[in-house]
Amino acid sequence: MQIEQFRYGADNLGYVLYTGKKAIAVDGGAVQRILDFLEKNDLTLEVVTNTHNHPDHTVGSADLAKISNASLLSSSQAAKQKQIPLGDEAIKVLATPGHTTDSICFYTPGILVSGDTLFNATVGNCFSGDIAAFYHSIKTLMALPDDTFVYAGHDYVEQSIELAGHIEPESLAIEQYLAGYDPNLVRFTLAQEKAVNPYLRFNEPALVKLMEARGLDTSTEIARWHALMKAF
Numbered sequence: 001m002q003i004e005q006f007r008y009g010a011d012n013l014g015y016v017l018y019t020g021k022k023a024i025a026v027d028g029g030a031v032q033r034i035l036d037f038l039e040k041n042d043l044t045l046e047v048v049t050n051t052h053n054h055p056d057h058t059v060g061s062a063d064l065a066k067i068s069n070a071s072l073l074s075s076s077q078a079a080k081q082k083q084i085p086l087g088d089e090a091i092k093v094l095a096t097p098g099h100t101t102d103s104i105c106f107y108t109p110g111i112l113v114s115g116d117t118l119f120n121a122t123v124g125n126c127f128s129g130d131i132a133a134f135y136h137s138i139k140t141l142m143a144l145p146d147d148t149f150v151y152a153g154h155d156y157v158e159q160s161i162e163l164a165g166h167i168e169p170e171s172l173a174i175e176q177y178l179a180g181y182d183p184n185l186v187r188f189t190l191a192q193e194k195a196v197n198p199y200l201r202f203n204e205p206a207l208v209k210l211m212e213a214r215g216l217d218t219s220t221e222i223a224r225w226h227a228l229m230k231a232f
Contacts, residue, residue: 006030020087031060049073051115098134099124115153121160123199135225146191
């Protein structure tokens with residue numbers, strides 16, 4: 001499976017995943033550039049879908065599907081399918097409520113399209129209000145192989161890594177992480193995320209100590225997640 005990243009709007013990132021001559025578009029707001037890419041690579045777009053139903057992620061989806069004669073799936077419809085066949089392969093659809101109740105991620109070996117659930121160096125806002133569901137979603141993503149590349153729904157790397165540096169000012173991994181940032185291809189492995197992303201590091205002693213200093217409950221793992229979300 002291969003993936004192509006498309007930047008659109010101020011900082012949105014959309015994707016085409018493809019194998020053989022078959023393709024799927026996720027958060028395909030860059031309509032014309034996606035169509036040009038499909039034509040250049042002789043790809044047939046079979047499905048257009050989204051990581052969640054916020055308008056900055058669904059913009060252009062209907063037009064893209066109509067022009068390319070692809071099926072249009074909402075995030076809820078995709079979640080019910082649990083996987084999307086593509087050529088001789090299949091892309092897993094992971095239900096990851098938290099940012100929104102309908103948030104989903106797409107996984108195939110080596111690739112995670114994480115929408116606004118997991119950003120590079122941070123996570124999305126919990127607009128659903130369900131912090132516990134968000135915790136379980138993040139745990140699901142953390143269990144994926146460490147060499148999986150995280151392709152997020154926005155490029156917030158520079159702002160997010162600044163916050164991470166504020167939280168853990170003595171971290172050597174943060175400088176290395178930022179050195180690998182390329183605005184033309186925004187991606188980091190889960191191993192890199194686990195080294196710097198505070199929201200994947202809620203069990204790390206330094207962060208636990210910081211949360212305890214703020215008088216927050218750190219007695220259980222989910223309590224530490226709640227504390228981290230509350231603190232930052």
